[in-house]
Amino acid sequence: MLRLAWRNLLRTPGRSLTTGGVVALVTFLSVVLLSLYAGAMDAFFGLLLERTGHLVVRVEGYREKQALEDLAFPPPDLSLPQGARVEGVLEGAALAIAGERSRPVALTGLSREGFSRQRNLLKAGRLPEASGEALLGEALARALRVGLGDEVVAYAPGGEGIGVFAFRVVGLVDLPESHLEARTLLVPLEDAQTLLAPGRVTRLEVRLPGVGLYEEAPLLALKASLQEDLVPRGLVVETWLEANPGYAAILPLYRVVMGVYVGFFFLLAGLILLNALYLSLVERVREFGLLSALGLSGRGVMALVFWESLLLVGVFALLGLGAGLFAHLEMADGFRMPLPQWILEQYREFGLPEVLYGRLGLSDLLLVLGYALGVGVLAALWPAWLASRLEPVEAMRYVP
Numbered sequence: 529m530l531r532l533a534w535r536n537l538l539r540t541p542g543r544s545l546t547t548g549g550v551v552a553l554v555t556f557l558s559v560v561l562l563s564l565y566a567g568a569m570d571a572f573f574g575l576l577l578e579r580t581g582h583l584v585v586r587v588e589g590y591r592e593k594q595a596l597e598d599l600a601f602p603p604p605d606l607s608l609p610q611g612a613r614v615e616g617v618l619e620g621a622a623l624a625i626a627g628e629r630s631r632p633v634a635l636t637g638l639s640r641e642g643f644s645r646q647r648n649l650l651k652a653g654r655l656p657e658a659s660g661e662a663l664l665g666e667a668l669a670r671a672l673r674v675g676l677g678d679e680v681v682a683y684a685p686g687g688e689g690i691g692v693f694a695f696r697v698v699g700l701v702d703l704p705e706s707h708l709e710a711r712t713l714l715v716p717l718e719d720a721q722t723l724l725a726p727g728r729v730t731r732l733e734v735r736l737p738g739v740g741l742y743e744e745a746p747l748l749a750l751k752a753s754l755q756e757d758l759v760p761r762g763l764v765v766e767t768w769l770e771a772n773p774g775y776a777a778i779l780p781l782y783r784v785v786m787g788v789y790v791g792f793f794f795l796l797a798g799l800i801l802l803n804a805l806y807l808s809l810v811e812r813v814r815e816f817g818l819l820s821a822l823g824l825s826g827r828g829v830m831a832l833v834f835w836e837s838l839l840l841v842g843v844f845a846l847l848g849l850g851a852g853l854f855a856h857l858e859m860a861d862g863f864r865m866p867l868p869q870w871i872l873e874q875y876r877e878f879g880l881p882e883v884l885y886g887r888l889g890l891s892d893l894l895l896v897l898g899y900a901l902g903v904g905v906l907a908a909l910w911p912a913w914l915a916s917r918l919e920p921v922e923a924m925r926y927v928p
Contacts, residue, residue, distance in 0.1 A: 559852025581733030637720025859886030
């Protein structure tokens with residue numbers, strides 16, 4: 529049966545190559561699409577993880593609180609596994625003043641490690657190395673008409689700190705989100721505490737070594753351990769996904785959306801395959817009638833059509849899969865999306881870097897092969913059923 533099915537495919541090489549080429553192209557594009565979008569998701573969530581840490585400690589009910597005195601707390605000692613790091617962050621509102629110009633800002637106090645993660649965002653100047661030095665968002669610097677070496681005064685009265693602090697601008701940062709860039713003032717943590725809340729932070733960021741981007745088990749285990757000590761103090765521990773529930777909701781939908789996209793591609797390929805199989809049936813009516821007259825049952829005729837479809841799809845799907853895997857290996861080393869600059873700027877607004885790294889899992893390959901197999905079976909159903917219903921005498925008299 530296999531030999532006969534293969535021979536029938538070779539009888540019309542042009543049509544077989546055209547149909548198989550479409551299957552190979554769809555398979556190739558599906559693999560590339562899955563690798564591309566997985567890389568984009570990794571870049572986006574990697575940026576999110578870098579900003580928040582694996583675990584975040586805040587005061588309980590922080591989402592409903594706005595006053596700094598309700599959000600700030602003395603950082604407790606945490607029992608962490610070896611190699612884990614904890615960093616304090618203090619965030620508060622202030623008024624940045626430079627000469628006669630002023631702007632409301634989100635003042636953030638960072639540790640030395642926190643500043644080191646801003647290095648890739650540094651557009652000009654250097655990172656703060658001493659008290660009284662600060663980073664400004666480029667948009668904020670333009671609004672205040674200040675540059676490197678100029679003085680900016682942060683004014684935040686009404687808190688527990690001194691309420692006013694002068695900073696020297698030593699660097700400018702280019703943030704992915706322009707609306708944040710116009711309000712960003714980054715200062716050493718100790719200076720922020722002196723200005724706003726001495727000895728307090730608004731959150732603690734815990735970073736664990738060797739934990740993958742989507743690994744939740746070690747995070748949940750450490751969270752449960754920390755909560756026993758922190759909950760009585762009015763503090764809450766969240767994983768980085770729990771701290772960003774809006775973005776976390778995207779993850780369950782990602783695979784569904786990509787499955788729909790790939791399914792649409794294979795639907796188009798299935799229609800072309802169905803057309804090819806039907807044309808083959810019309811041209812071979814007398815042949816099917818002869819096979820039936822020689823004793824081949826209806827099930828045998830259906831099996832012949834199914835094998836022709838599966839052989840055609842299988843061979844070219846594997847070719848497309850191989851080409852897709854080769855393209856993925858190139859993308860896994862890093863690539864720039866071949867898009868106009870204005871579109872890349874839109875990607876930056878969402879926090880996506882211009883250089884992405886493709887990612888492809890076993891489940892993605894099984895998804896593509898599953899769709900290919902399904903298309904091969906479904907596209908052959910109707911032609912196979914028609915072929916099995918042919919009457920041998922009438923079929924042998926058929927003139928195309």
